[in-house]
Structures are given as structure tokens and as C-alpha cells.
Amino acid sequence: MVKHRVLSGIRATGRLHLGNYFGAVKGMLALQNDPDYETLYMVADVHTLTTPYTIEELRKNRREVILDYLAAGLDPKKSILFQQAEVNEHIELAFYFSSVVTIAKMQHLPTFKDKVKQYPEHATMALLNYPILMAADILVYKASLVPVGIDQEPHLEVAREIARRMNQDYGTDFPEPKRFATKGEYIPSLTGEGKMSKSVEGSYINLTDDLETIRKKIRSVPTATTAGGEMPVGVKTLFAFLNLVDPGLVEKFQKTYDAGTLKFVELKDHVAEAISKELQPFQQKRKELEEDTAYVDRVIAEGAEKARAIAQKTVKEVREKMGLLS
Ligand code: TYM
Numbered sequence: 001m002v003k004h005r006v007l008s009g010i011r012a013t014g015r016l017h018l019g020n021y022f023g024a025v026k027g028m029l030a031l032q033n034d035p036d037y038e039t040l041y042m043v044a045d046v047h048t049l050t051t052p053y054t055i056e057e058l059r060k061n062r063r064e065v066i067l068d069y070l071a072a073g074l075d076p077k078k079s080i081l082f083q084q085a086e087v088n089e090h091i092e093l094a095f096y097f098s099s100v101v102t103i104a105k106m107q108h109l110p111t112f113k114d115k116v117k118q119y120p121e122h123a124t125m126a127l128l129n130y131p132i133l134m135a136a137d138i139l140v141y142k143a144s145l146v147p148v149g150i151d152q153e154p155h156l157e158v159a160r161e162i163a164r165r166m167n168q169d170y171g172t173d174f175p176e177p178k179r180f181a182t183k184g185e186y187i188p189s190l191t192g193e194g195k196m197s198k199s200v201e202g203s204y205i206n207l208t209d210d211l212e213t214i215r216k217k218i219r220s221v222p223t224a225t226t227a228g229g230e231m232p233v234g235v236k237t238l239f240a241f242l243n244l245v246d247p248g249l250v251e252k253f254q255k256t257y258d259a260g261t262l263k264f265v266e267l268k269d270h271v272a273e274a275i276s277k278e279l280q281p282f283q284q285k286r287k288e289l290e291e292d293t294a295y296v297d298r299v300i301a302e303g304a305e306k307a308r309a310i311a312q313k314t315v316k317e318v319r320e321k322m323g324l325l326s
Contacts, residue, residue: 006031006180007143009044009084009134012061013053016068017204018275019149019196022184022244025072027147031180032079039079040141040307041069046084046091047134050127051119051199066300068207071286082303084137089311094129094136096318100165101132101158109154118199135159139166140311144175150185151195170321184244192222192234205275207282215272219265228260235264238271245274 008028010020032039045062062083069081084090106112106128115130116123134155138146139162146156156179163174187196189203196204205217218241222234231239235257243250249270256262289296319325 003036003038004145005141005143006037006039006145006147007042007138007141007177008040008147009042009047009137010065010068012043012045012048012058012065013051013198014057014061015064015206015208016072017196017198017206018241019184019187019204021072021207022182022187023149023151024147024182025069025074026184027180027182028069028079029073030182031145031147032074037145040143040310041074041079041081042137042307043069043083044134044137047130050124050130051115052122063296063300066296067286067289070289070296070299071282072207073282073285076299076303080303080306081299082307083300086300086304087140087307087311089140089308089315090133090136093140093311093315093318094133096322097132097136097139097162097166098129100162100169103128105158105161106131109158111151111154131155131158132162135162138177139163139174140314141307142173142175142314144177145180146177147180147182149187150179150181153179166318170318172318172321188233188237188240190217190221190237192232192237207279208286209276209279211272211276214276215269218268218272218275221268223264223268226260227257227262227264231257238264238267241271241275242267245271245278 008024010016010024016025028039028041031037043062043065045058048058048061062085066081066083074081109131112128112130115127135158138159156177160176163176166172166174189196189200190205191200191203194200194203198204202220205214209217221237222232223238224232224235239250239253242253253262253267316325
């Protein structure tokens with residue numbers, strides 16, 4: 001049976017947070033452990049160039065994400081783990097793809113507009129090209145399934161459009177990639193506004209946070225003075241977390257909320273403890289991996305080699321079909 005291929009990535013912008021974990025990593029793990037899928041997971045280090053960054057941080061983070069992957073249970077025996085910048089074919093294919101995409105289309109994407117608002121001084125061509133490079137990341141492996149959070153849906157729509165255009169215009173056989181959704185496809189911000197995001201201070205919990213830090217952060221989620229009635233956003237957020245880390249208790253807390261007897265601090269401390277418990281195996285494994293430099297180096301080198309072999313084949317095919325090889 002032909003295996004379906006899966007590709008996903010996380011930008012090298014710092015430590016992973018709960019949004020990355022529940023929205024992406026959980027899905028990456030589920031597909032890695034399903035024998036019907038061949039899985040490739042990368043660090044999107046080239047995508048990091050699309051917003052302001054420091055060279056030193058990038059150098060560090062492109063390795064840290066590999067450590068996070070390994071600590072979360074991604075296994076180089078089952079998945080190809082690699083750094084995007086090690087496979088030049090992504091960038092080459094992105095350029096070919098850019099010839100079937102209009103500027104207007106890219107300028108109207110909500111993800112582009114948001115980033116321009118956030119970094120008005122940094123509306124670069126690299127930022128405009130972000131979704132095209134992402135399409136190349138996926139399609140260079142002809143991956144049909146992409147475990148990512150719901151915020152990535154507009155980018156996947158672009159990838160599908162590119163696949164269709166390339167197939168129509170040049171007779172390639174790219175699949176139209178679909179999102180693989182997890183239960184945590186949208187993790188809200190701790191501030192009670194929008195989604196959890198690395199670029200919004202006070203919005204996130206890092207996977208490496210200890211219990212005290214998590215408790216402090218969860219206690220800062222805005223709630224109401226009394227329970228009962230329509231749930232304010234912050235309370236909804238707490239219930240969303242509870243549903244992910246200790247779903248068996250949702251009903252009990254919901255009942256006390258409806259009865260108006262819920263003490264928010266009790267719910268908060270319970271959620272904090274359950275999150276910390278969920279993260280313990282990750283934190284333990286990460287400490288061990290930090291000591292094992294040689295192993296991590298080997299994973300990175302072997303991953304790049306395996307990914308390259310697949311990517312080179314696709315790019316050669318595309319060059320041929322587009323008239324760039326005689
Ligand atoms: P990045 O680094 O912004 O996010 C990495 C992953 O985490 C998910 N995520 C969330 N999920 C649920 N709730 C949240 N609050 C939350 N915040 C982040 C994102 O949906 C994503 O899955 N464009 C990608 C990186 C990328 C990529 C790719 C992904 C580059 N090339 C090819 C898949 C395939 C991104 O924004 O990463």
C-alpha cells in the first residue's frame with residue numbers, strides 16, 4: 001500500500017508553547033505513530049527570516065526546536081526530522097511556484113496583513129512570499145496531510161491553489177494538501193484576547209515552564225467576580241485547557257460554575273497542576289537530550305540527507321516539466 005506523506009514545521013523563533021504543542025505537535029505525534037503515514041517534520045528556520053530576528057538567536061533556536069521535537073516524542077526512527085535550510089530545494093521550488101501566484105492574492109491574505117500590522121517597518125518580499133515557501137515545504141515531498149493549528153488554514157488554501165495551478169499548467173502530480181486537526185487546534189491566549197502566540201507577551205505558557213510559573217500565569221487569566229451565567233472569555237479559556245489536560249473533570253467544574261459556587265482559584269490551580277503534569281515527561285526528556293550533543297547532531301545530519309533525497313527528485317521533475325531541463 002502506498003503510504004500517505006505528512007509534512008509539518010514550526011518556526012525557529014524560540015521555545016515552544018502550549019499552542020504549538022496542542023495545535024501541531026500532538027497531531028505530528030499521532031500521525032508518526034500511525035503506520036499508514038510517512039512523516040517528515042522540519043524546523044522552519046528559513047521562515048524565521050520573514051520577521052525581525054537576531055542571527056545568534058536563530059542559530060540557537062533552529063537546533064532547540066529539534067530538541068523540543070525529540071523531547072515531545074518525535075522519533076527519528078519513525079519520522080524524518082530536519083532543518084528546512086539544509087534542503088535548498090524548498091527555496092528553489094518556492095521560486096518556481098511564485099510564477100503561478102499573483103501579488104494581489106498574497107497581499108490579501110489575513111496572515112500577511114496581520115504581520116504587516118505587527119511589524120510595519122518590515123513588510124518585506126520574504127514576508128509576502130511566506131505562504132509560497134510553505135507550499136513548497138509541503139509539496140516538495142508531495143505531502144497530502146499537514147498537522148497544524150487552525151490559524152494555518154489560509155496558508156494551506158494557497159498550497160492547494162498552487163498544486164492545482166501547477167498540475168493544470170505543467171502536468172505535475174501534486175496532491176492538494178489538507179490540514180490534520182487536533183482537539184487543540186486553537187489555543188486561546190492567557191490574556192483573554194486572541195490566540196496564544198510567541199509574539200504576544202503574557203499570552204503563552206512555555207513547554208519548559210515549571211509548576212510555579214504555570215500557576216502564576218494561569219492565575220493571571222482574567223475571570224469574573226462570581227460564577228454562573230454567560231461565561232466570560234477568560235473562564236472559557238480555563239475550561240478549554242481543562243478539556244485538554246483533564247477532560248474527566250469538565251462536567252464537575254461546569255456544574256459548580258452553573259450553580260454559581262465555583263471558586264475560580266480552585267479551577268485555576270487544578271488546571272495549572274494538570275498542565276504541569278502533562279509536561280513533565282517532556283521536560284525530563286529534554287534535560288537528558290541537552291546532555292547528548294552527539295546524538296542530536298546525528299539526528300540533524302541524517303534527517304537532512306533523507307529529506308534531500310526526496311526533495312531533489314521533485315525539483316528535477318518540476319524543472320523538466322517547466323522547460324528548464326533539455
Ligand atoms: P508557527 O511557528 O507560527 O506555529 C507552529 C505550529 O503551532 C501552531 N500554533 C497553534 N495552534 C493552536 N493554537 C495556537 N494558539 C497556536 N499557535 C501556534 C500553528 O498552527 C503551527 O501548526 N507557517 C508555520 C510554519 C511552517 C509550516 C510549513 C507548517 C512553515 N512551513 C509547512 C506546516 C507545513 C507556522 O506558522 O509556524
